[in-house]
Amino acid sequence: MNHGEHNHHHHHHAKSELKTDVTYDNGKIMIKLEDNNGAPPELAVQHEKEMHFIIISNDLEEYYHLHPVKEKHGLYSVNQVLSNGTYQAFVDITPENKEYQIKPNTLQVGTGETRKVSLGEKDNWTKERGGKTVTLHPVDAMVGEEVPLVFDTQGEKSDPYLGALGHVVIIDENVEHYIHVHPETEVTTTFNAHFQTPGMYKIWAEFKFGENVEVYPFIIEVKE
Numbered sequence: 251m252n253h254g255e256h257n258h259h260h261h262h263h264a265k266s267e268l269k270t271d272v273t274y275d276n277g278k279i280m281i282k283l284e285d286n287n288g289a290p291p292e293l294a295v296q297h298e299k300e301m302h303f304i305i306i307s308n309d310l311e312e313y314y315h316l317h318p319v320k321e322k323h324g325l326y327s328v329n330q331v332l333s334n335g336t337y338q339a340f341v342d343i344t345p346e347n348k349e350y351q352i353k354p355n356t357l358q359v360g361t362g363e364t365r366k367v368s369l370g371e372k373d374n375w376t377k378e379r380g381g382k383t384v385t386l387h388p389v390d391a392m393v394g395e396e397v398p399l400v401f402d403t404q405g406e407k408s409d410p411y412l413g414a415l416g417h418v419v420i421i422d423e424n425v426e427h428y429i430h431v432h433p434e435t436e437v438t439t440t441f442n443a444h445f446q447t448p449g450m451y452k453i454w455a456e457f458k459f460g461e462n463v464e465v466y467p468f469i470i471e472v473k474e
Contacts, residue, residue: 265349265350265351266349266350266351266353267285267286267345267348267349267350268284268286268291268345268348268349268350269283269285269286270282270341270353270355271283271284272339272341272355272357273357274357274359277329277330277331277332278327278328278329279303279305279316279318279327279328279329279339279357280325280326281301281303281318281325281326281327281328281339281341282324282325283324283326283341283343283345284324285345285348289324290323290324290325291324291343291345291346291348292345293344293345293346294344294345294346296342296343296344297412297413297414298412299412300320300343301317301318301326301341301342301343302315302316302342303316303317303318303326303328303339303340303341303342304316304339304340304342304419304428305330305332305337305338305340305357306338306340306421306425307336308336308337308338308364308365308366308367308425309364309366309367310367310369310421310423310425312332312333312335312337313419313454313465313467314330315417315419315456315465316328332357332359333359333360334359334360334361335358335359335360335362335363335364336356336358336359336364337356337358337359338354338355338356338357338421338425338426339354339355339356340352340353340355341355342428352428352430353426354425354426354428366423366424366425367423369423369451369452370469371450371469373468373469373470375387375468377466377467377468379465379466380459380462382403382404382406382457382459382464383406384401384402384455384464384466385402385404386399386400386401386402386455386466386468387399387400389470391445391451391470391471391472391473392445392472392473392474393445393446393447393448393472393473393474394444394445395444396442396443396444397442397443397444397445397472398434398440398441399418399431399441399442399443399453401416401439401455401457402439403439403457406459408439408457408458409458409459410436411456411457411458411463413436414436415433415436415437415438415439415457416433416439416441416455416456416457416458417455417456418431418441418443418453418454418455419431419453419454419456420451420452420453420454421451421452422447422449422450422451422452423449423450423451423452424449427446429443429444429445429451430443430444431443439457441455445472447472448472448473448474449472450469450470450471450472451469451470451471451472452467452468452469453467453468453469453470454466454467455467
């Protein structure tokens with residue numbers, strides 16, 4: 251690649267200097283990482299792991315939060331059987347000294363295609379999973395503002411999970427935008443989110459009670 255091409259290429263991908271390649275074969279998922287020069291990147295540890303790997307079905311019904319293991323530099327794997335359908339896989343990493351933007355990797359399992367859906371507007375703010383109840387305080391989400399997501403574990407104390415009292419993932423209904431969510435502190439169940447586009451989003455909030463991690467889904471609308 252000559253220098254002129256490289257500049258054009260870099261300009262075209264101004265926000266990401268890494269390529270992610272996700273493949274699935276018979277219950278095993280492989281994630282290959284390389285920078286623009288084909289070299290494997292160094293990853294920083296975030297929330298106790300080098301890589302958080304989120305798989306969501308196109309209809310937003312199936313959700314997996316996995317922690318792939320490093321097979322060799324730039325190659326990670328994780329075992330997870332997926333039923334036939336279309337998924338979007340998000341590789342949540344923090345490369346050292348490289349710009350990176352999380353983008354969906356489409357993963358087709360079998361031949362049946364999963365259609366994307368429109369999320370309904372109304373949601374129940376209290377959900378029960380595994381005998382534990384979590385309530386999300388009503389959310390007033392606006393584009394460009396810090397949006398606090400305040401979860402109430404109804405008197406049940408959640409245990410530390412991945413360096414905080416919970417882990418929260420948000421995806422838009424087109425299954426394209428992965429929203430970074432950060433715990434306010436390590437000892438609260440308040441998380442701060444930033445949205446760049448209006449629309450309907452689905453939240454998956456994970457809380458650990460004892461040995462079990464329960465996942466609570468919520469739907470919110472983000473307004474201009």
